[in-house]
Amino acid sequence: MNRRNSIWSGLDWVTIFLFLALALFGWMNIYGAGYSFEQTSIFSFSNRAGKQFVWLMTALVLGFAILLIDEKTYDVLGYWLYGATILLLLITPVLAHDIKGSLSWITFGPISLQPAEFAKCFTAIAIAKYMGRYGYQVRSWRDLVVPCAMVLLPMFIIMVLQRETGSALVFLAFLLPLYRQGMTGKLMAAGVIAIVVGVVVLKVGLIPDSLLDKVLQPHQKTRIEVLLGMKEDPTGAGYNVNQSLIAIGSGGFFGKGYLKGTQTKLKFVPEQDTDFIFCTVGEEWGFFGSLVVLLLYLAFILRLIMIAERQRDVFxxxxxxxxxxxxxxxxxxxxxxxxxxxxVIGIPLPMFSYGGSSLWGFTLLLFILLRLDASRVNKLH
Amino acid sequence: MINDTYYRRRYVIAGIAIAIVAIYIIRLFALQIVDQSRRAKADNNALVRQPVYASRGLIYDRNDSLLVFNQPIYEVLIIIREMGTNFNVPAFCQALQIDTTYYNTRMAWIRDRNKNRGYSKYTHQLFMGQLKKEDVSLLEERLYQFPGVSIRKRTLRDYNYTAAAHILGSVGEVNQRDLDRDPYYQQGDYSGRDGIERQYEIDLRGVNGGEVLMRDNRGRIRGSYHNGELDRSAVAGKNLQLGIDIDIQELAEQLIGDNIGSAVAIEPATGEVLALVSMPGWDPRELVGKARSKNYNALLNDPRKPLLNRATQATYSPGSTFKTLQTLVCLDQDGIKPSTLYPCNGPESTPIKCTHHHGSPVDLGMALEQSCNPYYWCAFRDLLQRDGYGNQNNTFRHNYARWREGIMKFGLGSQFEDSDIPNQRSGSIPSVKFYDRCYGKTGWKAITIRSLSIGQGEVLVTPLQLANQAACLANDGYYITPHLLHNDSTYKTNSHRHETGIDTAYFHIVKDGMARVMTNGTGRWHNIAKWHICGKTGTVQNPHGKDHAIFIGFAPKENPKIAVAIAVENVGFGATWACPIAVKMIDMYLTKHYPELASEPIIDEQTK
Structure with missing residues (x-):
C-alpha cells in the first residue's frame, strides 16, 4: 500500500502535463488538417481527429497500465523483450502490405501497427540493461561494440527489409546516451556521420541497378540532390517541402486562425496530418503558435534530461x-x-502526428521512464 | 553506483537540444516574419477570383413599354490544366458542333499571352461565348466526359420590338480598344456599341462583382473564401427610359417601308425625341449572340447602307421647308415687313420660276401657303442687298453673315453638341469664307446664291435638324436640345434652351401660313383638320434621280405637342410622299394625348 502510494507521489506531473498539452494541441491540429467544408465533429470517427481521440484515450490507459507494472520487470526481461522485438521486425516485411513502398505495417482487422515504433523502446531497455550491469564502464571503443550492435541490428532491418529510412534514422538517438556514459565526442561525431552517410548510400542503393552502375544516372542524381536539399524541384520531389514552406510562411505572426489555413485545408500540403502536421500549426497559429509548440517540446526534452540526471542507477x-x-x-x-x-524523411512529430502506433510507442517509452523515475526513491533503501 | 566522470556532458546534451530548437525558431522567424512573399503564394494556390456579371440596365420607352431586356446565354469555359493530355478533342468538337480547326485556332489564341492577357492554365478561360441554350445542351449532357470544361450562364440583349435599331445600338464583346481605354473592362466583358447602348454604357453596364472562391490542390472549387467576406456583389446597371414613343417609331418605320428615308419627331416643350427613324434599318435581334458578326458584316456590305443612321447622318437640302426660316430671318433682319408684296409671274418668273398657281402680287401669308419661289428670292435679295448694289460688296457680305447667323440660331449648320444623340452630322449653312473661296471676295452676290432663298443649293440639313427646326417654330422661337432620355433633369436647365431671339409675333405669321399650307396649300390633300396641324412641304431636286420628299410640321397649332420632320429619298413631291407620313404620326401621337378627340371626324367643316 505504502509503496503504491509512493509511486503516485513520485510521479513527475510536469512531464505528464507537457505530454498531455502537446498531445491535445496535436489532436486539435489533426482536426484542423483534415477539416474540410463538409465539416464533421472533432469526435466523429469518420475523420482522423475522431480516431486520434480514441488513440489518445487508449494511450492513457496504456500509460496507466505501465505505471502499475513493477519497474524491475524491464531489467529482468530486457533481453527477452529485445529479442522478441527483433523477431517481430523480421516477420513484419513478410506479413506487411506494401504501403507506398514501405513494408513496415502489420494489419490486425481495422488496426494497423508499425512495430518499428515499439522497437525504439525495447532497444533502449536492452542497451540500458547491458550498460547497467555491474562493473560496466566505457573505457575504450571495445566496450561500445555490443550496445552499437544492439542499435544497428534493428536499424538495419527497418532500413533494408522494411524500407523505412525515417524510422531507421531515429536510432541515431542512441548515440547520446552512449556519449553520456563515456563515449568520446569524436566517436559520437564519427557515428553521426557514418549513420547519415550509410543511410544515404543505402537509400540510393535501394534504387535497383544503381549498385551495379558505378556511375549514377541523371535522375538518380536529382533524387539525391533533392533529398539532400541541394536542389529545388517544386513539381517533383521538392513539391511537398515547397508547399510546406508556403503554408508556414503564409501564416505570418499570429497565423490565419484555427481552421482557416488554405494550404492545409485544400490539400496543397501532402501528409498534412501525419509528417507535415507542423505546417498546420505554422499556417493557422503563425509564428506565435509555432514558437509555443517548439518551446513546449524544448521544455519537455529538458525535463526528460533533468529526470535522467536524477536517476540513481545506470539502467x-x-x-x-x-x-x-x-x-x-x-x-x-x-x-x-x-x-x-x-x-524529406517521413517520421512523425511525437504526440502531434496522427497515428496510433507512434502515439502508443511514445507513450510506452515515456511511461516506462515515469515508472522508473517514480520508484527511484525506493532504491535508496 | 553512477559513474559521474562525465556529469558535465548533461550540459552538452541539453545544449544540443536548445541549439536545435533555437535554429528552428530563427528559421520560423525568417519564414513567417521576415519574408512576406509566401502569403501571396498561398493565395495564388488557393484563391480563384471569378467575376459576377452585373445585369445590364433595361431600356423603356416614354410609355413604359419595355424595349430592351436580357435573355440568358451560355459560355463554354475551360481550365487548361485540368483538361489533361487525354482530353477527347473530337468528341468535344462534336458536342459543340465545331470543327477541330476552330478548336485549334481557339486554343492557340487562348494560350497566346500577347492576345489573351489574363491567361493562366489554372483559371477559367473563355472558349466560346454567346451560345444559345440549344447550342450547349449537347455538351451539357456530356460534360462529365470533359474534365476542365464548364458552362457559365450570362445574359444577352433581347428586344420586344423590331423597331428603333439605330437608336438602341447593340452590345458586343469588348475589343482591345475598350480594354486599353477603360481599366474596368476584363477580357470577355460586354460593352455597348452605337446608339443608346454606347452613349449610356457606364449607366447601363452597372458594376461587375467578384467572388473569391477556394480551390483545392486538384483545382476543384471548394466554396467561398472566408464565407464570402471578400466577395463583391454585382451592382445591376441602371434602367433607362427614353423619350421615344415606340408606337410612332414603329408606325414611321412601316410608312417609310422599303423607301430610303428618315423621320424624326420631337416633343417641342422638352426637346425629347419621340421617334428617330432611319430606313432601311435592321431587326436589333440580328446583332445579338453568335450571329452578330456575320449579320453585322452583311449590314456593312449592303449597298443601301442600313447601318447609316440617316436621321442624324444624311444631309439634304431642306427645299421649301426652308421658307419658314427665311420668313422669320427676313422679317427679323428688316429685309421685309409683314405687309411687303412682291410680284409673281408664275412659271415665267426670273431668276426662279414659281411652280404654283396663285395671283400677283403676293403677300407674305400667301407666299408661305403657296410656297411662292419668286417672293422668297425677292425677299432674300432685298435682305442681302438692302444697302444697294455696286461697291457695297462688304456690306453685302456682312448682311449674308448676319443672315447665316440668324438661320443657324435654329440649330442648323452644326451638331447638337450638348445632346446625347450619337453620330450626328452638322450639315451646312455655307459661310462667307466658303463663297469667297468659290467665287472670290467680289465674285458673288445675291443672284449667285439665289438657290439658298428657296432652300436649295449649298444648304444642307439633317432630318434631326429639320425636326428641331419644326420644334423651334412650334415653340415660337426657342428649342430645347433634342435628346433621347426621358425626363432627364439635365435637359431642363437653361443651358439647353436655345433662343433665336426673333419676335414671337413673327412666329405667329409663320404659324398662320403653315396652318394654311395644311388647309389650303400643298398639305391639304392629307390633312387631318381636327389636330390643327401646321406644316410645310419640300420637294428637293437632286442630281441623282427623282426628287427627295421633305416635310416639316407640328401640331396642334395652339399648344404643340409634337414636331415632325420627314425626308424620303427619290420619291417625288413632299406633299404626296412625306406629308402623309408626318400626318399619320401626328394623328397617332395626338390621339394618345386627346383620346376624347379620337372619334371626331377627320375633315373639319372649315376646310372645304
Missing part, C-alpha cells in the same frame, strides 16, 4: 537519456524537414 539513466534523445531526434528531423532544412 534508468541510460534509458532516460535514450527516451530524451528519441524525442529530440524526432523533433529535429520532423520539424527540420517541414522547415526545409533537412531532406
Amino acid at each position: 534508468s539513466q541510460v534509458y532516460a537519456y535514450s527516451v530524451a534523445s528519441i524525442f529530440l531526434v524526432h523533433l529535429a528531423i520532423n520539424v527540420g524537414m517541414v522547415l526545409g532544412l533537412l531532406p
Whole structure:
C-alpha cells in the first residue's frame, strides 16, 4: 500500500502535463488538417481527429497500465523483450502490405501497427540493461561494440527489409546516451556521420541497378540532390517541402486562425496530418503558435534530461537519456524537414502526428521512464 | 553506483537540444516574419477570383413599354490544366458542333499571352461565348466526359420590338480598344456599341462583382473564401427610359417601308425625341449572340447602307421647308415687313420660276401657303442687298453673315453638341469664307446664291435638324436640345434652351401660313383638320434621280405637342410622299394625348 502510494507521489506531473498539452494541441491540429467544408465533429470517427481521440484515450490507459507494472520487470526481461522485438521486425516485411513502398505495417482487422515504433523502446531497455550491469564502464571503443550492435541490428532491418529510412534514422538517438556514459565526442561525431552517410548510400542503393552502375544516372542524381536539399524541384520531389514552406510562411505572426489555413485545408500540403502536421500549426497559429509548440517540446526534452540526471542507477539513466534523445531526434528531423532544412524523411512529430502506433510507442517509452523515475526513491533503501 | 566522470556532458546534451530548437525558431522567424512573399503564394494556390456579371440596365420607352431586356446565354469555359493530355478533342468538337480547326485556332489564341492577357492554365478561360441554350445542351449532357470544361450562364440583349435599331445600338464583346481605354473592362466583358447602348454604357453596364472562391490542390472549387467576406456583389446597371414613343417609331418605320428615308419627331416643350427613324434599318435581334458578326458584316456590305443612321447622318437640302426660316430671318433682319408684296409671274418668273398657281402680287401669308419661289428670292435679295448694289460688296457680305447667323440660331449648320444623340452630322449653312473661296471676295452676290432663298443649293440639313427646326417654330422661337432620355433633369436647365431671339409675333405669321399650307396649300390633300396641324412641304431636286420628299410640321397649332420632320429619298413631291407620313404620326401621337378627340371626324367643316 505504502509503496503504491509512493509511486503516485513520485510521479513527475510536469512531464505528464507537457505530454498531455502537446498531445491535445496535436489532436486539435489533426482536426484542423483534415477539416474540410463538409465539416464533421472533432469526435466523429469518420475523420482522423475522431480516431486520434480514441488513440489518445487508449494511450492513457496504456500509460496507466505501465505505471502499475513493477519497474524491475524491464531489467529482468530486457533481453527477452529485445529479442522478441527483433523477431517481430523480421516477420513484419513478410506479413506487411506494401504501403507506398514501405513494408513496415502489420494489419490486425481495422488496426494497423508499425512495430518499428515499439522497437525504439525495447532497444533502449536492452542497451540500458547491458550498460547497467555491474562493473560496466566505457573505457575504450571495445566496450561500445555490443550496445552499437544492439542499435544497428534493428536499424538495419527497418532500413533494408522494411524500407523505412525515417524510422531507421531515429536510432541515431542512441548515440547520446552512449556519449553520456563515456563515449568520446569524436566517436559520437564519427557515428553521426557514418549513420547519415550509410543511410544515404543505402537509400540510393535501394534504387535497383544503381549498385551495379558505378556511375549514377541523371535522375538518380536529382533524387539525391533533392533529398539532400541541394536542389529545388517544386513539381517533383521538392513539391511537398515547397508547399510546406508556403503554408508556414503564409501564416505570418499570429497565423490565419484555427481552421482557416488554405494550404492545409485544400490539400496543397501532402501528409498534412501525419509528417507535415507542423505546417498546420505554422499556417493557422503563425509564428506565435509555432514558437509555443517548439518551446513546449524544448521544455519537455529538458525535463526528460533533468529526470535522467536524477536517476540513481545506470539502467534508468541510460534509458532516460535514450527516451530524451528519441524525442529530440524526432523533433529535429520532423520539424527540420517541414522547415526545409533537412531532406524529406517521413517520421512523425511525437504526440502531434496522427497515428496510433507512434502515439502508443511514445507513450510506452515515456511511461516506462515515469515508472522508473517514480520508484527511484525506493532504491535508496 | 553512477559513474559521474562525465556529469558535465548533461550540459552538452541539453545544449544540443536548445541549439536545435533555437535554429528552428530563427528559421520560423525568417519564414513567417521576415519574408512576406509566401502569403501571396498561398493565395495564388488557393484563391480563384471569378467575376459576377452585373445585369445590364433595361431600356423603356416614354410609355413604359419595355424595349430592351436580357435573355440568358451560355459560355463554354475551360481550365487548361485540368483538361489533361487525354482530353477527347473530337468528341468535344462534336458536342459543340465545331470543327477541330476552330478548336485549334481557339486554343492557340487562348494560350497566346500577347492576345489573351489574363491567361493562366489554372483559371477559367473563355472558349466560346454567346451560345444559345440549344447550342450547349449537347455538351451539357456530356460534360462529365470533359474534365476542365464548364458552362457559365450570362445574359444577352433581347428586344420586344423590331423597331428603333439605330437608336438602341447593340452590345458586343469588348475589343482591345475598350480594354486599353477603360481599366474596368476584363477580357470577355460586354460593352455597348452605337446608339443608346454606347452613349449610356457606364449607366447601363452597372458594376461587375467578384467572388473569391477556394480551390483545392486538384483545382476543384471548394466554396467561398472566408464565407464570402471578400466577395463583391454585382451592382445591376441602371434602367433607362427614353423619350421615344415606340408606337410612332414603329408606325414611321412601316410608312417609310422599303423607301430610303428618315423621320424624326420631337416633343417641342422638352426637346425629347419621340421617334428617330432611319430606313432601311435592321431587326436589333440580328446583332445579338453568335450571329452578330456575320449579320453585322452583311449590314456593312449592303449597298443601301442600313447601318447609316440617316436621321442624324444624311444631309439634304431642306427645299421649301426652308421658307419658314427665311420668313422669320427676313422679317427679323428688316429685309421685309409683314405687309411687303412682291410680284409673281408664275412659271415665267426670273431668276426662279414659281411652280404654283396663285395671283400677283403676293403677300407674305400667301407666299408661305403657296410656297411662292419668286417672293422668297425677292425677299432674300432685298435682305442681302438692302444697302444697294455696286461697291457695297462688304456690306453685302456682312448682311449674308448676319443672315447665316440668324438661320443657324435654329440649330442648323452644326451638331447638337450638348445632346446625347450619337453620330450626328452638322450639315451646312455655307459661310462667307466658303463663297469667297468659290467665287472670290467680289465674285458673288445675291443672284449667285439665289438657290439658298428657296432652300436649295449649298444648304444642307439633317432630318434631326429639320425636326428641331419644326420644334423651334412650334415653340415660337426657342428649342430645347433634342435628346433621347426621358425626363432627364439635365435637359431642363437653361443651358439647353436655345433662343433665336426673333419676335414671337413673327412666329405667329409663320404659324398662320403653315396652318394654311395644311388647309389650303400643298398639305391639304392629307390633312387631318381636327389636330390643327401646321406644316410645310419640300420637294428637293437632286442630281441623282427623282426628287427627295421633305416635310416639316407640328401640331396642334395652339399648344404643340409634337414636331415632325420627314425626308424620303427619290420619291417625288413632299406633299404626296412625306406629308402623309408626318400626318399619320401626328394623328397617332395626338390621339394618345386627346383620346376624347379620337372619334371626331377627320375633315373639319372649315376646310372645304
